[in-house]
Structure formats: structure tokens, C-alpha cells
Amino acid sequence: MDALTQLSVTDVQITSTFWQRYRNIIAKEAVPFQWDMINDKGKMDVTNADAAGGAADHSGAIENLKIAAGRAKGHHFGFVFQDTDVYKWLETVSYVLKYHFDQKMKDAADWTIDLIADAQDKNGYLSTYFQIDAPKRKFKRLQQSHELYSMGHYIEAGVAYYESTGSQKALEIAEKMAGCINSNFGPEDGKIHGYDGHPEIELALAKLYETTKNRTYLNLAKYFITERGQDLKFFDRQNEADGIDNDFFAELRTIGDRYYFADKPITEQKDAHGHAVRVLYFCTGLAHVARIEHDKKLLKAADTIWDDIVKKQLYVTGNVGQTVTGEAFTYDYDLPNDTDYGETCASVSMAFFTKQMLANKLAGKFGDVIEKEIFNGALSGIALDGKHYFYANPLEADPVASKLNPGKKHIALRRSSWFACACCPANITRLIASLDQYLYEIHDNTILSHQFIANDAKFSDGIEIHQQGNFPWDGNISYQISNPNRSKFSFGIRIPAWSLDKFILKVNDKVVNTKLNDDILYVPIDKSVTSISLVLNMAARLVRANTNVNADIGKVAIQRGPIVYCAEGVDNSQPLWRYILGEAPSFKYTYEPQLLDGVGTLTTDDAYCLEGDPEEALYTFDKPKGAQKAHLTLIPYYAWANRDEKQMTVWIRQNGI
């Protein structure tokens, strides 16, 4: 047999040293730690939690489910969406069990599934706040209730657990939920014509459809996607009927439809605005449903929003959502570094959205953004120990500013172990635990390798691909291809934007010049091809922002491979803003195995540091005093704030026009 009928991936095992460390920490540290947190065991270190996310003395998440299940008595504790902390933990576990099986962990997950099943209403409804304390208000205040958001997170977890362990029970709970939602929402008479204030159900139903192939779920997902923003009075009418002041979040009643990304139908939206995670969860479902349905209008809508973010609202680290007020996008080219929010959840969901966009169309730009998130913006959300998390991820931080300027109060200089609103911890762990799903994309008879994360992958027809390399520190990537059935297929390799100017591809050890197609090299594979190697440009590069960006003007960021670097006060003299890079600075790269669990640092002597003088006047008409030649040390952005609390900056001044 020479041609494939249906190419598919069957197994991916990550072998990358860099990612094995993180994934082992998720398995051995984060999952047990988060389990303790949601079970109200162990100590919360919430020292910096009140900066963003808020501090709490316990979680109550499992306890709420016990109360709903009749196994305990009491009132609901925490936010109306507290259940989701359990579900995202369960989803993380689902992925972990595939690369680090642990019977105790599986037992805990099975016990949790049983608990969730017991807590679920007969008709499939599950949202413990409403079951315990407000049974008459179910689906009555969707602007703020997060009920579909909560159930959507369970559906994701249930599907993941079923896919990982074959647990029918986990899937049944999800299908019962979807059934409940379907019988309550939709265009038909007698159903609620509306949608949740916080998207999530859309992407969850699309996943449930992929697993079950039940079109009901797909139709319902599409309904929520197309209904959003159609009826601008929906929330108001519900609030009125539910008792106008009877809010779960008083400030969310009058915040306006833009916050909910519900100010107009998605096909009329031109940019990302409002609460960043709401936008990105919604667009993840949008891009997914659009693909399955071959809906060109929805595909175009997804493209429009993705383009706006990536071309005009994305931090160089991949962080998104510029303002703490409403945890929201602001406007095109507004990218302040010292007040930005860049919520961990937003970076994680930008990776979700972009994964769906890549599935829609093979193009290097999508792989670039996924890479940006997983090595920078999203990864910054978790400490090296796996047990502390950032809510906000600024690109410039100063402990004094966070303490004494209220406009920067949300900028924590230290990750917190937990939060009152603990959305971020399990969001970053479920991303890292599922990273094996982010390496290959298959279109027809093409396998695209879009991330340089060493792995052993198996595909249909016995195809095996072994990617090796010490990325992100080393740019030598090799693929061994085993193709026992002599299948013919095309193997695509993304050339990252940072290496487009310089790379070497060898097929069977011979240099090959292949034309790029949307920044992807396609190598036709036949029986003769057994190895491919790629050498990427690992020079430290200066990154400049578009001159429409006020915050970055006259500054550069430094990137080597996929890693965006930053300067920390731990390694450099403070204040960091006194540094200026030379016109064409050369950087020395050193891998330091003992530093920050092993990082590559960049240092340069092509830098200057302005002189300071504490006795000097605040303003002077004098010429500048000049600067001293200085040594500047940079570390990867993802690893910042793992040592002493000092200043940090990604963007550094450079002279030049």
C-alpha cells in the first residue's frame, strides 16, 4: 500500500528534557498540591494573592460537591464557579495519567468522578452553588451565574478523562450535562434564547462532539456561538426578573456588553475587547465549530479576531489582556508593560484558540504563537516548583511600585500558591500536561511538526517519528522517520519567524532547498527518507515593536530561539531602566545547569548604565552625566520571580532611530 486513506496520530510521548522536567513536576508536585488545595488540606501561601486573584483561607471546592451530593451539610463556599477548580484539576490528571500513570492519582480521580456523579441532578444539571443555596435561580441570571461555564469545564474534563482512561462514567456525566443544557437552551420555543456571561460551553460542546460524534452537541455549540450578541437585552431582562440587585458580582451588572464580548454578533466583531479569557474561550469554540461546519463566515470571524490580537494586542511574550480593570483587552497597539494584566489564563487560552486556528489552516504564524505562549507568556504563570502561580504577568515590575502606586497594585512580584479565584493554577497545569497534543497537526496526507519539542510519535499505518534535540537551548533538531508500510505522505516543518532568515534543512544528510509555504517546509516522504535534520538560528535577536506602540518605543526585547529574555534586579544593578544597549550588542549565551533549574542566560558587555546621584536635583538643565560601560545579564522571562523580589524588565532601551 502506497497511499494513506486517513492519516492520524495515535500516540505522542514527550522526551524533551526541558518539558519532562515541567511535566514531572506537574505530575509529582502540582497535581497532589492542587488536590490538597481543593480538599482544604495543607497550607495556602497567599502572600501575594491579593494583588490579583484575591486571597482566601480555603477553597471549599470539593466540600461544595460533597454538600451537593448529600455527603455533607452546609452552605456553598467561594465563587459561583468554584466547581471548576475541581474540573480543571481532573482534566490535568487525565493528561498526566497518559505520561505518568499513578494508581493513587487515578483512584483520587475516580473517587472525584463518583462524587461529581452523585452531585449531579437527575436531569444532568450541576452547579453546586445553585443546587445548595439557590435552587430556584438555576439558569435565571446567566450574565453572572457561570453555570454553563462551570458545566463546560466539567465536559472538557469528562471528555479528557474518558479519552485517557476509558471511563464511561466520566463521559456519561458530560453527556447528561449537555443534555440538560440542550433541553434548556436553543432556538426552539420554550427554551432560553441566550448564553452564558462567560463563554466555555461552546468549546466544551465542540470537544464532546468530536468524541461522541453526536451532532446535538455541535448544533448547540453553534447556537451559543451565533446567538451571542444578537439580543442585547437578554442579560438585562434576566437580571430584572431575578431581582435587579440580586447580583453575584454587582460590578458585572452594568459593565456593558463589550466586557462580555456580546455587544454584537461574532460575524460583526472587528477586534478583541472586553474580558480577555471570555474572548479567547469563545474564539476557541468559534474556530473549532467553524472548522467542523466548514462555515466560512465563522472562519472569517475567527481570523479577524486572531489577526487583531496577534497584529495589534499581543505582548512580545504572548501575554494578552492589557488592563486589570475587567481583566480585559484595551485597544490596538496599547501595550503598557508596567500596568498590563496578561493573565495566565488568557495566555493559556490564547494557545487553545491558536491550536484551533492551526487545525483550520497550516501556517507557520499559528505555530509561532503557540510556541510564544508555551515558552513565555503562559509558562511565566507557574513557578519552577510547580506549586506557585501568577495571576497577572507584567513585562516590567518593581516591588516598590507594586506596593506604593495603587495603579500597579495588581502586579505581584512573587507567585502565590492559591487564590480566592483560583482559575489560573489548573489552567496552566492542564496546558503543560496536554502539551503532547500541541506538537503535530495533520491535514489530509500531511503531518506538520510545528513545535520543536523532542518526542516519540506514532501515527496510523505504523509511521513513527522521533524528534530529538535540546530545544529551546539548542537549535539542532533531528527527525528519525520510520515508515514500515512505505506510506507516501508529506512532512511539514514550521520554520519559526525568528529563524526564517537562516536555517539549514537536510534530508537523509543532504542539504535541501525547499520553498516555504506559509513559513512551512514540506518534505515529501517516501520509503527513502529516514532522517531529516534542521539547524535553526539560535543567535540572540533584538526585537522591535511597531512604532504604533508607545510603550516600547526606543526599546528592544531580546529573544533567542523561542525564549524571550528579561533583566532581573537579582543579576543587575537597580534601577534597571538606567541600562542602555549598544547599537549592535553581541550576547554571550551560557547554559547554566545550576541556575533556575537549568537555564540559558544571555550576557553582554555592549551596554551602558546611566549614572545616578541621590543628591542630584530632580531636574537639570545640564547635559547628561554619561554612562558607564556595563555588563547586563538576561534570563528567560518564564523563569523570572523565582529568586529575590527585585525589579524586572523585558524591554530595554537602545539608542538609535
Add this chain to the structure above:
Amino acid sequence: MDALTQLSVTDVQITSTFWQRYRNIIAKEAVPFQWDMINDKGKMDVTNADAAGGAADHSGAIENLKIAAGRAKGHHFGFVFQDTDVYKWLETVSYVLKYHFDQKMKDAADWTIDLIADAQDKNGYLSTYFQIDAPKRKFKRLQQSHELYSMGHYIEAGVAYYESTGSQKALEIAEKMAGCINSNFGPEDGKIHGYDGHPEIELALAKLYETTKNRTYLNLAKYFITERGQDLKFFDRQNEADGIDNDFFAELRTIGDRYYFADKPITEQKDAHGHAVRVLYFCTGLAHVARIEHDKKLLKAADTIWDDIVKKQLYVTGNVGQTVTGEAFTYDYDLPNDTDYGETCASVSMAFFTKQMLANKLAGKFGDVIEKEIFNGALSGIALDGKHYFYANPLEADPVASKLNPGKKHIALRRSSWFACACCPANITRLIASLDQYLYEIHDNTILSHQFIANDAKFSDGIEIHQQGNFPWDGNISYQISNPNRSKFSFGIRIPAWSLDKFILKVNDKVVNTKLNDDILYVPIDKSVTSISLVLNMAARLVRANTNVNADIGKVAIQRGPIVYCAEGVDNSQPLWRYILGEAPSFKYTYEPQLLDGVGTLTTDDAYCLEGDPEEALYTFDKPKGAQKAHLTLIPYYAWANRDEKQMTVWIRQNGI
């Protein structure tokens, strides 16, 4: 007679073209307009008021007094300190009548004095909110009640009106108030041992003492100054007794003592923190009482706070108070330009404070700061028409940012005619109307001319000084001295910081080299001296901030004479941040009589403008595209936002180390 026993100023008439325009507008436009506002007549243009200050549909300030006086019925309207809008209007009128007598205006003021007298309780108490709606809560919740603040503002007005018109009735009301406060507050048993949440009474009682020489008022002022911050439970105890939730401003109950500048006794304070106007009103009274009492500890305390502000927390324009949150100081060297508050009231009160510091010690630095405020930071608070006012005065503004980034919502791009909290309008008008009090300072046998504002001044012993010149546009200053009694005295002239490197002094047309003493030239005056002339350096100067200031690094401000300039989008291409000044730019100065009611502009061709390309990526590894030679036009900062709503910036990038 050859020696003076007691030198004093008897009359100052401002003849400066620049200031006559403003002072005429105050007399002919602002005073009648504000009268309409507080009488709920005429139209409020509050389009931009909600940015800071808040919008209201009417004032109710006079109506409240009518109700308290029994001339009308109803409830109090507005803030608990609404009365002060009337008092500051009355104070403005007091000063205006001295340079622009208008019988109708005086009739309105006399009518208002009668109304206030009728509204005043027999025991001297006056605060209409409490009289009308909460008579049992008088002096019961001083943290928030503003009662002493309100009466303090009347006392200032009453003293001013008495000084201007001789109205005994105006003074009697003030003395009755002070008597009421004295019988309720003080160290004696049975009195309240505490102070107002908002300082003002301290400076008012010091003024009342100066006029009446009644030491009771001075002692009471000193009591409030030294008591502040002694008993950190005072506010809490009062709130508890008054009913803990019974707030006038709920957020002010738990905001903390730092906000009130009451976290420790003044002699232990090391820096300015908390609500800027509270700090500055307090320090105005502090410096005044310290001088009268020759209290070295209090003098040192005043010095410490003034130094902290001027050396570490003052914008180059003179604006103070870096954050909208609590309208407050933040911390040393934290001077963000695009989020700063710089409340008009704070700049005005920084002038008040500094005037008292100059009275304590003749030094050029104090005159420099007064000049900075009156020509820049404070003056920016009022539109050229005299009838629109800024609450916040940023150093960088962008209409899109103010609209779409919530962190900049407080930055209005257009002055508003009135505010719910209308503190700023009459604060800036009373400063401009009393500017004649800011020109001379007399110490022993020295007359110091510290401002270059043309005027005709009369002193004791028949001395007359006529200062002429077209400042701030022209640096040629001349003094004609008439000294009919051949008095011997010393005439001091401040040499401004911006001219210390270059100036020419001539006495009777002969160049004189005199040593500077604290940046002041002292010319001994005897019968021979009839004219003094000074030529100041009116070159456009580049101003650089201390390298401890993150926000201004790599940037310069441009100042010519006392005027700080800015670039506006009306005159230059946007975005303004694309401009870079050359290494040693030369500026062309042009006085443009038709522009902005007559301003000197600065233009340069020694500038570059970075190129933009809307289709360009957000980030690039490419070298910068370069910049075009560009023409840059600057206007005085005080005159910004009088044309179209466009971007504005004071600080402009410049290459260099």
C-alpha cells in the same frame, strides 16, 4: 530718615500683559460664571467632568445656605463640603475687587455675606449639611465630615473680604466660627482632642491671627498641627460612636491614616504621602504657624516635606499627586506622565505652601517653584476662556487611551465647566486673582522681588517700585525705584534656576557683578539707585530628569524662561511618541499673537519622526526603518487642550547617553 524701622508693602498693581489678560477674564468671565454655577443658573458643560471630579446637573451651594438660613425649604444637596464653593468664590471676589472694582459684584458678595451670617448658628457653627440634615452629628465624624475644612474656607474668604473691603461683618462671621471651633476643640478637658480629616482650618486660623492678632486663633492652629497623627484611634472611635456604617464617604473609613497624612505626628513625617491637597493645605498652615512661633521643629518638618516633594515628587510642570487613587502622592521618583493626577487644587496649594516657605526663608528655590506653578502646573487647570477647568493635569494624554484604557479614564482631554466636586475652579481663580500677593517678600530691611510679573508696587516710607517687561515671553526686566525718603534697604532679585548660568544685571545702567546668595542677588539701595535692569536667559533649554525617574529616562522636556512646553497633535503628526529630538536641537521662538490668545511657540527642524506602516507586523527582528527629518512645534503647556482633542506630551525622546 535713612533707615527703615518696619518695611512693608502697601499696594501692588499687576501691569503684566500676560497676567492682565488672565485677571480680566477672572473678573469679567470666571466670577460671573461661577456665580451662576453656585446659584444653579446657566448651563453646565460637564462633558468631560466624569473623568475626574464627577458630573452633576446643578450645584445647590447657595441654595443650601438659603435653607440653612431659613430662607428656603428642602434638603441639602451635594457633598458635605458643598459650602466651600461659595466661600472660594467669595475669596476670589475679594481679590478681584482690588484690581477690578465692580459694584454689582460687590453687591452680590455683600448679599452672600448676609446670607452666610443668616445661615450661621448663634454659636458660630456653619456647615449646611449638618445644620439642615444631621444636626445631631455635628463634629461627630471628623474623618469624613469636612466641617473644619468648610469653616476654614469661610475664614479665609472672610479675612480676604475684610482686607479688601473693610467688611466687619465678614470678619465677625469668621471670628464667631473660630470661637465655636475653639470652644469645641483643644487640649483642655471636655473638648474634642482631634482634627479634621481634611486640613484647611490650620492655615485659615493662621490667616485670621495675622489679621486680628488674637493669639487664640494661633494657638488653636498650632493645636491642630501638633495634634494630627498623635491619636491613631481618634477617627475610629468617632466613627464607632457615630454608627460605623453611617459614612459620608464609605471608602474613606478604611483607607488608612496615611491618606489623611495623619499616620504620625508631623515632626516624625519624612515624606509627602496620601491625598495631595490634604498634605499641602496642612503644610501651608504648618509653615505659617512655624514662622510666627519661631518653632524650629515645625520649621524643620515643613522643610522636610517641601524638600521631599520638590526633590522627588514634583512633575516638571509643578504638578503634584501622582495617582488618581485617593488623589494622592505615591513615592519618591515615581512620576508617570500618562496616568498622573496632578490635580489643579494640588498645584494651587503647592503655591500656597511654597509662599509660606519663602516667607520663612528668602531663597531662590521657593520663587522657582511658585513660578513653576503659576506659569505651568496650576495655570493648566484653567482654559483660556476662564470658564473651563481641569481636575487632573497629565503630562501626556491621548484621547484614545482615555476612552479605552480604564487606567487612564481620569485623564480628560478637554476642560469641564463644573464638577460634582467643584473644588478646582475657584481654587485656581482665587490664586490668579491674588497673584499680586506673590510678587514681593519682605524680610527686615530687604525687599525681594521673586517673580517677573510687571507691576507697580508701593511700600512703606513712600518707596515705589515699577517692574516692567514682557515676561514670560521676553527676558528683559527693568525696575524703576522711587525712594523719596532716601531709605536704605536691600533689594533682592531672584535669579531663576533656568537663568543661573547666564544673566546680566545693571544698576543705573552699569553692569554689576554681585554674588548670589541662595540664588538671590541683593542690591543695596540708597538714594543713588533709581533703575535696575536684568536680562535673563530666554534660550529654549532641554530639561532632563534625575535618572531615578523611570518615566522620563531617555526623554527631555523643553523649557523657555519659566514656560514648560508641550507638543500637541494639533500642530504635529500623531502619534507624538514617534518624534525624536536631535542631539543639540536649536529652537526657533516666535510670538504668535493670534494663537491661543497670544503665545510664544518653539519650533525645530532638528527632529526626526519614526516611520510607521499600518500593515507592518507588531514585532520585527529587522533593523529599524529609520526616521524622516521632521518639524516639531511646541506650545506652552498651560495652553494645551484649548483646540481639537488630540495627543499631548511634555516629554520627548532624545538619543544620547
